[in-house]
Amino acid sequence: MSKMLEIRNLRAEVDNKQILKGLNLEIGAGEIHAIMGPNGAGKSTLSYVLSGKPGYTVTDGSARFMGKDLLAMEPHERAAAGLFLGFQYPVEIAGVSNLHFLRAAANAQRKTRGEEELSAGEFIKIASKEAKALGINPEMLKRPVNVGFSGGEKKRNEMMQMAVLQPKLAILDETDSGLDIDALRIVSESINRVMRRPDRSVLLITHYQRLLDHVKPDFVHVLVKGQIVRSGGAELALELEREGYGELVA
Amino acid sequence: MTTVEDSHKTKAALTLPSPHDEEWHWSRLNALEILAGEEHGQFPSPNPSSFWSGLTNPKLLFVDGVYQPEASHPGPVKIGNVSAKSQNPLGQMTNGERGWTLEIEEDCTQPIEILYLGSGGAYHLPSSVRLAKNVSATLVETYAGRGWGNRFSYFDLGENAQLQRLSRLSCESGFTSLIEEGRLGENAHLLTDWIGNKGADSRIDQRFDLTASGAELMSGGAFLAREKQRHDIMIITRHVAEGCRSRQKLRALADDESTVSLAVRTEVAASAQKSDGEQSLKGLLLSRNATVNMKPELEIYADDVKCAHGAAVGELDPQALFYLESRGIDPEEAKDLLIQSFVMEAFISTPDSLLYSTWLHDTEHWAGEKE
Ligand SMILES: Nc1ncnc2c1ncn2[C@@H]1O[C@H](COP(=O)(O)OP(=O)(O)OP(=O)(O)O)[C@@H](O)[C@H]1O
Ligand SMILES: [Mg+2]
Numbered sequence: 001m002s003k004m005l006e007i008r009n010l011r012a013e014v015d016n017k018q019i020l021k022g023l024n025l026e027i028g029a030g031e032i033h034a035i036m037g038p039n040g041a042g043k044s045t046l047s048y049v050l051s052g053k054p055g056y057t058v059t060d061g062s063a064r065f066m067g068k069d070l071l072a073m074e075p076h077e078r079a080a081a082g083l084f085l086g087f088q089y090p091v092e093i094a095g096v097s098n099l100h101f102l103r104a105a106a107n108a109q110r111k112t113r114g115e116e117e118l119s120a121g122e123f124i125k126i127a128s129k130e131a132k133a134l135g136i137n138p139e140m141l142k143r144p145v146n147v148g149f150s151g152g153e154k155k156r157n158e159m160m161q162m163a164v165l166q167p168k169l170a171i172l173d174e175t176d177s178g179l180d181i182d183a184l185r186i187v188s189e190s191i192n193r194v195m196r197r198p199d200r201s202v203l204l205i206t207h208y209q210r211l212l213d214h215v216k217p218d219f220v221h222v223l224v225k226g227q228i229v230r231s232g233g234a235e236l237a238l239e240l241e242r243e244g245y246g247e248l249v250a
Numbered sequence: 251m252t253t254v255e256d257s258h259k260t261k262a263a264l265t266l267p268s269p270h271d272e273e274w275h276w277s278r279l280n281a282l283e284i285l286a287g288e289e290h291g292q293f294p295s296p297n298p299s300s301f302w303s304g305l306t307n308p309k310l311l312f313v314d315g316v317y318q319p320e321a322s323h324p325g326p327v328k329i330g331n332v333s334a335k336s337q338n339p340l341g342q343m344t345n346g347e348r349g350w351t352l353e354i355e356e357d358c359t360q361p362i363e364i365l366y367l368g369s370g371g372a373y374h375l376p377s378s379v380r381l382a383k384n385v386s387a388t389l390v391e392t393y394a395g396r397g398w399g400n401r402f403s404y405f406d407l408g409e410n411a412q413l414q415r416l417s418r419l420s421c422e423s424g425f426t427s428l429i430e431e432g433r434l435g436e437n438a439h440l441l442t443d444w445i446g447n448k449g450a451d452s453r454i455d456q457r458f459d460l461t462a463s464g465a466e467l468m469s470g471g472a473f474l475a476r477e478k479q480r481h482d483i484m485i486i487t488r489h490v491a492e493g494c495r496s497r498q499k500l501r502a503l504a505d506d507e508s509t510v511s512l513a514v515r516t517e518v519a520a521s522a523q524k525s526d527g528e529q530s531l532k533g534l535l536l537s538r539n540a541t542v543n544m545k546p547e548l549e550i551y552a553d554d555v556k557c558a559h560g561a562a563v564g565e566l567d568p569q570a571l572f573y574l575e576s577r578g579i580d581p582e583e584a585k586d587l588l589i590q591s592f593v594m595e596a597f598i599s600t601p602d603s604l605l606y607s608t609w610l611h612d613t614e615h616w617a618g619e620k621e
Contacts, residue, residue, distance in 0.1 A: 052575075052576075053576075074575070074580075079576055079577055080578050087573070091570050091573035092570075093573065095590075095591025096591045102577075104579055104583065108577075108583060109578035112580075161577065165577065
């Protein structure tokens with residue numbers, strides 16, 4: 001199977017503090033991986049390093065995305081290449097409407113890939129369809145990006161962006177936290193619908209088994225102190241749920 | 251009141267206020283002496299058509315302060331002497347000069363556009379708008395070209411009258427000074443927006459006493475400055491009668507070594523119960539060497555009032571930039587998007603199609619030009 005993502009011996013620091021300490025991970029096309037691990041282990045850091053957030057310095061190792069050197073690309077180029085980060089804390093942007101933002105994003109990606117841009121009419125059709133599938137009030141499309149959205153609404157909004165942008169690899173950082181029971185089901189359905197395909201992959205960062213009941217992972221990894229300390233199948237998450245991280249964090 | 255002779259004397263000597271004389275000061279006006287000494291016509295004046303809307307509505311063209319009848323459709327606007335006089339040192343220089351007057355008894359449904367082109371040198375031009383009771387009108391004034399344009403605007407709004415006005419500071423270089431004063435009747439509304447998106451320095455002095463109950467004065471402005479440009483804005487609003495409302499929403503965007511200064515003072519007299527005042531000033535610095543000065547002041551002598559002020563200067567939010575970029579938007583476009591959203595906040599008129607679309611055009615123009 002061809003590799004979607006290959007991370008080798010990745011070391012990275014923030015503010016001169018080493019957070020990722022030699023991390024290895026391979027994700028094949030069509031696979032869903034989950035990363036679990038205690039607070040502060042470096043899960044969000046991994047997602048930021050992969051998406052190119054300023055302030056995160058890679059000191060060693062490599063990350064290849066569909067054969068390309070991911071770390072050499074600018075954040076917007078990574079997105080155009082098909083990488084999507086669902087933020088643990090989606091950012092509020094006053095004065096820019098959700099719809100305007102989404103269309104700018106979709107068209108920017110198309111432009112970078114040399115494709116034709118979508119007209120406002122075409123775009124509204126796509127966005128409204130995805131909003132409906134996620135139970136998002138169409139009025140929210142007109143509101144400024146994430147401003148005044150509830151925690152759960154922000155997470156749904158991330159999923160809506162994913163559905164519109166149709167990425168190859170989605171890194172979803174605690175997309176399940178803050179969701180009510182129905183929203184968890186709706187969001188899970190949308191992850192399965194958009195991403196469960198032979199040419200797409202997902203890296204789910206989560207603390208809870210309940211998301212994994214809906215979006216069944218092929219592999220589960222435990223990230224502790226900047227390294228993957230254990231990997232297994234879906235059953236590993238159940239074991240962690242029962243027994244905690246125990247000796248893994250010691 | 252100053253007489254015509256006095257004002258000419260003032261002009262001959264060009265006694266400009268210095269930072270020393272003024273209670274509030276940032277910029278020196280020395281540059282005006284040089285501009286005032288220049289001849290007109292040193293530069294070709296720009297093509298008017300690029301500033302007009304496509305509407306068939308009243309349009310008036312002034313070149314270096316002189317009305318151009320063959321290029322204008324004045325509609326209800328009259329050209330000639332203006333009886334209103336200003337006490338402001340810059341405003342005084344327009345006293346006795348030919349200007350324009352709009353006096354209407356019935357709604358003017360179409361927006362009126364006035365374009366002032368400068369080819370260098372200075373001009374001093376007064377205007378007066380008088381709206382009768384219940385009358386509403388919309389005005390777009392555009393300053394383009396070069397030189398020093400010195401404008402005094404007097405507004406006299408009757409009971410329940412409403413004027414919406416957009417001023418576009420679009421001169422390539424030179425200086426634009428706007429002095430705005432007037433009288434608002436009971437429940438009259440004056441909504442004024444300014445946008446400065448080009449290279450000239452500017453100075454705006456707006457001063458109103460709200461002496462009739464229920465009057466409303468809304469002032470919005472976005473000032474975008476680059477290189478060594480300076481914008482100085484001073485607004486003084488005095489609430490005298492009961493139940494008046496005033497808003498000042500100003501956004502300053504400073505790049506390179508530019509300076510934008512905003513001073514807003516709202517005074518609420520003891521008689522002005524139920525006053526509602528809000529000042530919102532924000533600055534965005536795009537370079538380490540740019541400056542935004544702010545001086546929000548509230549002076550309240552009545553007890554039953556609702557007044558608030560907020561002032562903040564910051565930089566583009568790196569979290570927001572990264573969020574946009576992580577969705578595929580390139581860094582320049584992400585920056586433009588955030589700048590535009592910042593500037594849009596200052597638009598205060600009701601989203602009337604011409605004012606809004608003009609404002610939008612001017613903000614995009616600035617962002618797009620920034621490369
Ligand atoms: N700017 C920073 N300066 C210093 N330390 C930082 C900075 N950003 C993150 N860290 C530290 O890096 C470590 C990893 O943080 P990260 O957000 O990646 O954890 P996480 O595994 O996502 O945790 P959680 O499960 O709580 O979301 C934490 O100890 C955090 O305090
Ligand atoms: Mg995290």
